Amino acid sequence: MPEHQPVAWDKHSTQKMTYTPKIITANGVINGPTTPLNRTPSRASGSETQGSRQNKSRSPNGSINNKTQHASPNLGQRRSRTAYMQSDEEDELSSQPNSQSPKKERKMNGAALPNGGKDELKRSKEEDIRSHRMQLPIYDGKGAIVNAVRENDTVVVLGETGSGKTTQLPQYLFDEGLAKDGMIAITQPRRVAAVTIAARVSVEQGTSLGEQVGYSVRFQERTSRFTKIKFCTDGMLVRELLLDPYLEKYSIVIIDEAHERTLRTDMLLGSLKRIQQERKAGERRSKDGKKLDQLKVVIMSATMDAERFSKFFGGCPILYVSGRQHPVAIMHAEEPVEDFIFGCKRVFLQILTNEPPGDILMFLPGQDDIESMMKTTRDMITQLPPNLAKVLSLPLYGALPPEQQRKIFDPAPEGFRKVVFATNIAETSITIPGIRYVVDTGLCKERSYHTGHGGSGLDELLIKPISKSSARQRAGRAGRLGAGTCFRLYTADTYEALPEAPIPEIQRCDLNAAILDLKVLGEDPLTFDYIDRPLDDAIRASLMTLYALQALNAQGHLTPLGRKMSSFPLEPSLSLVVISSKARACTSEILDIVSLLTCTAKLFVDTGDTREVAADARKKFRHRDGDHLTLLNVFRSYEDVVSANTSTGTNINADARTANVKTNGPSTYAGNRRAVRQWCFTHFLNEKALNEALTIRTQLRNNCEREGIDWKVSCGDDLEPVLKCLLDGLFRKSALKAADGTYRQIGMQQVLKIHPSSSLVDRKPAAIIFDELLVTTAVYARGVSVIHSSWLVDTPLFNSKKDEPVTHANGQKGAIRKNNHANGTNGNTI
DNA sequence: CTCTCCCT
Numbered sequence: 001m002p003e004h005q006p007v008a009w010d011k012h013s014t015q016k017m018t019y020t021p022k023i024i025t026a027n028g029v030i031n032g033p034t035t036p037l038n039r040t041p042s043r044a045s046g047s048e049t050q051g052s053r054q055n056k057s058r059s060p061n062g063s064i065n066n067k068t069q070h071a072s073p074n075l076g077q078r079r080s081r082t083a084y085m086q087s088d089e090e091d092e093l094s095s096q097p098n099s100q101s102p103k104k105e106r107k108m109n110g111a112a113l114p115n116g117g118k119d120e121l122k123r124s125k126e127e128d129i130r131s132h133r134m135q136l137p138i139y140d141g142k143g144a145i146v147n148a149v150r151e152n153d154t155v156v157v158l159g160e161t162g163s164g165k166t167t168q169l170p171q172y173l174f175d176e177g178l179a180k181d182g183m184i185a186i187t188q189p190r191r192v193a194a195v196t197i198a199a200r201v202s203v204e205q206g207t208s209l210g211e212q213v214g215y216s217v218r219f220q221e222r223t224s225r226f227t228k229i230k231f232c233t234d235g236m237l238v239r240e241l242l243l244d245p246y247l248e249k250y251s252i253v254i255i256d257e258a259h260e261r262t263l264r265t266d267m268l269l270g271s272l273k274r275i276q277q278e279r280k281a282g283e284r285r286s287k288d289g290k291k292l293d294q295l296k297v298v299i300m301s302a303t304m305d306a307e308r309f310s311k312f313f314g315g316c317p318i319l320y321v322s323g324r325q326h327p328v329a330i331m332h333a334e335e336p337v338e339d340f341i342f343g344c345k346r347v348f349l350q351i352l353t354n355e356p357p358g359d360i361l362m363f364l365p366g367q368d369d370i371e372s373m374m375k376t377t378r379d380m381i382t383q384l385p386p387n388l389a390k391v392l393s394l395p396l397y398g399a400l401p402p403e404q405q406r407k408i409f410d411p412a413p414e415g416f417r418k419v420v421f422a423t424n425i426a427e428t429s430i431t432i433p434g435i436r437y438v439v440d441t442g443l444c445k446e447r448s449y450h451t452g453h454g455g456s457g458l459d460e461l462l463i464k465p466i467s468k469s470s471a472r473q474r475a476g477r478a479g480r481l482g483a484g485t486c487f488r489l490y491t492a493d494t495y496e497a498l499p500e501a502p503i504p505e506i507q508r509c510d511l512n513a514a515i516l517d518l519k520v521l522g523e524d525p526l527t528f529d530y531i532d533r534p535l536d537d538a539i540r541a542s543l544m545t546l547y548a549l550q551a552l553n554a555q556g557h558l559t560p561l562g563r564k565m566s567s568f569p570l571e572p573s574l575s576l577v578v579i580s581s582k583a584r585a586c587t588s589e590i591l592d593i594v595s596l597l598t599c600t601a602k603l604f605v606d607t608g609d610t611r612e613v614a615a616d617a618r619k620k621f622r623h624r625d626g627d628h629l630t631l632l633n634v635f636r637s638y639e640d641v642v643s644a645n646t647s648t649g650t651n652i653n654a655d656a657r658t659a660n661v662k663t664n665g666p667s668t669y670a671g672n673r674r675a676v677r678q679w680c681f682t683h684f685l686n687e688k689a690l691n692e693a694l695t696i697r698t699q700l701r702n703n704c705e706r707e708g709i710d711w712k713v714s715c716g717d718d719l720e721p722v723l724k725c726l727l728d729g730l731f732r733k734s735a736l737k738a739a740d741g742t743y744r745q746i747g748m749q750q751v752l753k754i755h756p757s758s759s760l761v762d763r764k765p766a767a768i769i770f771d772e773l774l775v776t777t778a779v780y781a782r783g784v785s786v787i788h789s790s791w792l793v794d795t796p797l798f799n800s801k802k803d804e805p806v807t808h809a810n811g812q813k814g815a816i817r818k819n820n821h822a823n824g825t826n827g828n829t830i
Numbered sequence: 831c832t833c834t835c836c837c838t
Binding site: 191217233264366368397424428429444447517568755757774777 | 831832834835837838
């Protein structure tokens with residue numbers, strides 16, 4: 001089939017965004033009927049085509065109660081644009097570099113103006129804010145929400161995109177005095193969101209950031225003793241929970257984006273339920289003897305799983321708030337599309353030739369698909385007539401350096417179309433302005449964790465169909481600017497067969513850290529009240545792992561070592577590496593390595609065409625004993641370059657410090673930044689990763705100091721202790737080479753290969769350890785280092801304990817199956 | 831012979 005053959009669209013199935021809420025609230029619907037005007041009934045009840053429906057009932061503002069829209073459509077249009085920029089949901093606020101940073105805002109507030117105009121300006125600004133807030137769809141539901149929270153311990157709020165729930169609800173509760181003497185915490189899955197929403201809300205409250213309204217995320221906190229409304233990441237609140245198991249500081253906890261079901265959100269939901277049971281009726285007293293009021297919980301979700309949350313919290317009321325979103329026409333393919341890359345090319349041409357101007361966003365599963373689309377569209381464009389060839393194509397994926405990511409925010413040149421090829425990152429984390437067309441392959445890469453193999457797990461990263469809620473979310477990305485269209489490269493029947501929501505993270509990841517946290521909280525991981533239970537096998541596997549790491553004793557009780565491990569912001573095995581670096585006298589080296597290992601930004605960023613040049617440029621860092629020591633070399637070289645280019649005395653954090661910002665970050669240099677940047681560039685290193693590693697290292701050094709570990713202790717040039725130390729924590733991720741050149745993981749005999757990105761891929765040493773086992777096209781070990789096979793004898797793998805691990809649930813019931821010592825961990829298989 | 835995304 002030729003590329004210019006258009007994809008046939010299933011006219012009959014063409015439908016509008018999105019779902020019809022079936023939920024009838026306990027208190028009645030807040031903001032109009034359950035089916036607002038901007039939603040059509042599902043396909044079953046109407047077969048209207050795109051055109052007929054679109055022209056009929058759509059208003060840009062969606063909400064039925066919108067007053068501006070009837071009075072003046074133009075005004076409505078303009079206002080909705082403003083709403084998009086200022087207050088839509090957190091993603092808009094957070095991910096656009098142009099959105100106001102806290103700093104900018106301060107500047108603007110204090111802008112020098114003629115004295116006379118100042119008050120007036122302030123007044124009109126306040127008026128703007130007030131009228132803006134009153135126009136948000138959630139405003140009409142304020143009374144109902146406040147009442148519901150006043151009368152119930154727990155309330156679920158089902159709020160659509162653009163309803164204003166995230167910014168407004170905390171303020172409503174605060175303004176009405178529902179927080180009493182306590183604080184309100186609002187959790188977000190992502191750091192940027194917490195920071196930017198806090199900035200916005202503090203402006204709306206008319207106070208400066210860090211006073212009444214603050215935030216707390218890793219590496220950055222801005223709060224004071226006056227702070228009453230605190231935005232934080234869900235991970236941060238879990239951290240607080242470990243120190244304060246009843247969350248005594250708080251009178252209200254709001255879990256936002258609960259539908260995303262992050263591991264930490266799920267941990268919080270279970271814990272909040274327990275806290276409510278214990279704080280109920282004032283039976284619980286705080287540490288200083290005061291009576292603790294009941295903890296109010298508000299769960300905010302954007303999808304239909306609201307009922308699930310309600311059920312979990314004893315059938316609490318669900319309130320529904322409609323959103324503000326432009327209509328999106330949804331086109332399904334008539335026939336299944338077999339080759340999605342080919343399908344994407346065809347739709348791309350189709351849009352270029354048939355559709356009015358507007359930018360395009362394509363959802364692809366991974367980096368290599370994006371690269372191949374970039375290449376093929378470049379080729380295609382050269383063959384198009386010049387009027388159609390005005391296309392600016394851009395990639396967008398997580399590993400892309402930020403300066404390249406930022407390019408998607410620039411408008412395309414006059415007369416050009418922008419087309420962005422993106423992974424899932426464009427689904428929730430980054431909102432691209434100005435998109436009118438979405439092309440949805442219906443695919444994503446999903447990580448799943450296979451516990452089997454007696455505990456040490458196997459990650460799988462495979463292309464999978466998305467869920468209905470993801471499909472709706474992707475389509476919604478076409479409706480930010482105005483009416484849009486979403487082309488789905490799958491049939492309507494395929495859509496109907498998709499699962500409603502993705503599998504919650506807690507059911508598809510390694511639980512070691514989460515289970516350790518539960519143990520610190522004194523919970524029994526086997527009987528904890530999960531909203532969705534992980535498999536018992538997964539829980540037991542983690543208990544076994546924690547036992548092997550000596551975080552738990554044979555009775556399954558938390559050991560002092562385990563408590564120490566939980567205090568590090570690391571997964572338990574890496575915590576153990578850090579702790580054992582004390583005895584091996586190589587903490588300095590280990591912190592460098594662990595910092596780089598755990599930073600989210602990728603240190604090495606390669607695309608197809610630069611891969612070889614980059615590998616060549618980095619050759620000088622390569623250490624013959626593998627990837628961990630190579631990382632150490634990179635880090636040391638980087639620090640040399642930085643100190644060679646540092647002018648003393650200046651400090652870019654000075655600014656932040658005078659502004660009373662608490663940062664855990666390192667004092668960064670203000671010397672010759674450009675030289676450092678150039679060095680990173682010529683060596684194909686991501687400077688952001690190195691900066692992040694510096695910040696992490698500072699945090700880890702503080703942790704070490706607290707735990708009595710001297711982080712300055714270095715092993716010098718003899719790096720053997722470093723490798724042994726890594727083995728102390730990673731011993732379950734070790735493998736020996738077999739005769740055929742592949743490896744067998746020790747204990748479980750899993751066959752694996754060294755990942756091609758590893759420096760050891762050609763060397764193939766006899767015994768290795770690795771950070772991660774990932775199944776993609778094969779079973780690959782990533783982050784690999786050489787060890788001596790004799791070292792393995794000293795690991796717990798080969799020290800069959802006399803006290804068999806009976807990792808009970810709190811020593812009572814649910815005894816754990818024996819681990820698979822018989823399967824090789826006794827050492828007799830080598 | 832190659833890496834969805836986020837969090838302490």
